[in-house]
Amino acid sequence: MQLAYSSAERAFLAEVRAFLAPWRGLGQYLQGRDHAGLRAFYKALGVKNWLSLGWPVDHGGRGLPPIYEFLLWDEMAHARIARPPLSAGIVAKTIIRYGTDAQKARWLEPIRTGELMFSLGYSEPEAGSDLASLRTRAELGPEGYRINGTKIWSSSAQDSDYLWLLCRTGEVASRAAGLSLLIVDLRAPGLRIRPMAKMSGNVFCELFFDDVIVPVDQRIGPQDGAWKMMNASLADERHVQFPPKRVLADYETVRDWAMAHGLDRDPVVRERLAELAVDVLECQAHALRVLTAQGDDVRASIAAAANKRASTDTIQAIARAAMDFGIPAALTTAAPIEQLWRQTLEESLGGGTTEIMTSIIARQGLGLKA
């Protein structure tokens, strides 16, 4: 066993911190509503070639191991600046693995430079946890794919350029074996977007497809072959899925707030903060497991599920503990606590629910049929 960082990794971290300093006020990690600000920030990352740290060099990337992306987005989470854009993660990495040369030439460069923003179109009103039951249909015709159906909960679709759409090209009964991935222009005729406010203050969207036409060359990978690609891209992104410094930032917010109000002098509060500090450390341990399990798919999948579950449990416990400390200042919208209380509610759902994560651990970690 070894816990050490290379001098190159340390130097990178120092560079990241220096770069982030002027962006610290952006505050889009929890809120994510300032899209002009976010776009400017992603473009600045593009200039540094930091949106493509892990991409192969011959695709315009830096060819660096996952620890670099982890260090970058972990710092970002700590400073509450922004989350990794879908475009440079799942979208680009899937195109790199499965796209044609023409698709790589068309999409990778504007993604690398932070020009293009993507939103994720997976969930449907009747297909949430059970994604393989989705029904949004893509019929192949002479003009391309004709899409009909409804998507829901697409984060930030109202401000994005393209949708990474998972849709049905096979029979409904084919479940996961009949799904394809398409890139859909969010301004395409026949597509209506309905933004909906979340309790956190962010927005997710419902998308109604009424004979929306998508050119065939915007299908990534084989028709009906989406499931395998999605699993691969999920694996590609495990190390940035839930950064431990997000958890740390929440802890520091509550700890500092408690201290500012003199609550830490109360032994009960002190004990609770100590318990939470250990929870925060445990999240770092889980992240360590994720980072070191690369290449071993089962171990990585269990570690990622544990990391997601532990992290979301912890941030919810932190916000709710602050309420338990029981001073009315926690309730005011001017203070950070009530925002954390609202925001953390959604974290145990988005990106894989707590229940589904737990069943992965039970099934893959223990061989139980949960």
Add this chain to the structure above:
Amino acid sequence: MGGGARSLDLALPPEAVELEESVRRFCERRLGKDVNARRDMPFSWELWAEMAALGLLEMAGTDMEQAQLFACIGAEQLGYHGFPGPVAQSIAAAAAGLADWDAVAAGERLATVGAGTTVAWAALADDIVLITPAGLCSGIAGAAIDTLGRSAVAEVGAGAALPGDAHTVRARFDMALAAYTGGAGRFLVDIAADHARTRRQFGKALGEFQAVAFPLAEALMRLDGAQQLARAAALAIDAARADAADLAAAARLSASRAALRAAFAAHQTFGAYGVMEEGPVGWLSRRIQEYAVLEPSVRGIRQTLPLQGAAVLDPELWPVVEET
């Protein structure tokens, strides 16, 4: 097996059942019959006066036999429907010796009760009752504050002393808030269970997954316990038991914990729908959390509650009834 009147009996007296039914019917008529469509409704004077016309507040201010049990049952129902306004606080204010209590009971004036410097509904209230270590005093509302629970919170300063007994007001406050909060928690469990019965994933109703069903069942179990504690506290207040305030405080702590558990389980059961601003859960879960934090707070109860337990089933503490 013995027959005759049972000394221990959880069945409510017929008049209390009648009140419960009339409050339920009123809420369904005025707030909408479809509980799954319930959303936050701002405070309305008209609605408040109609609620008061049910006689609940007036009754809370009398010495009628089991008056506080009736108040408790009414608060449970109003909590269940998330009725907007200082429901529990008004029940407590009935003991504060307000000069215009009759107008408050009639829904023409609005009263609220709190402690410290931030009080729910103070931004709207005509009469603010502050519980202080030195007794009761009236509160003077300052600036309104935007808060998580959106219960018209305002900063409050201390005014003139009030004649009521602070101990009694506090006991009623905790009892009625326990009832309201517990009712609200039960509402969230019910709508979440309804969702779990009807929404299907993986070819099954969500409720067939124990990961979904068990948290709701656990919340229900705790809410059921809290409900009986609140009702027992109401009876203890009615019976002028010396430890009634402690029982009420325990009931509030119990109801608050159970209702929060219910709220978080409901958020999770509804999936993404459950974290929408216009969703079925958040409007009420916010209020449950807010009521736990505002003073006199649940934390304060944790810090001061006497550490002995068995105050509900002790025969020495309850009145004697003759067997028939």
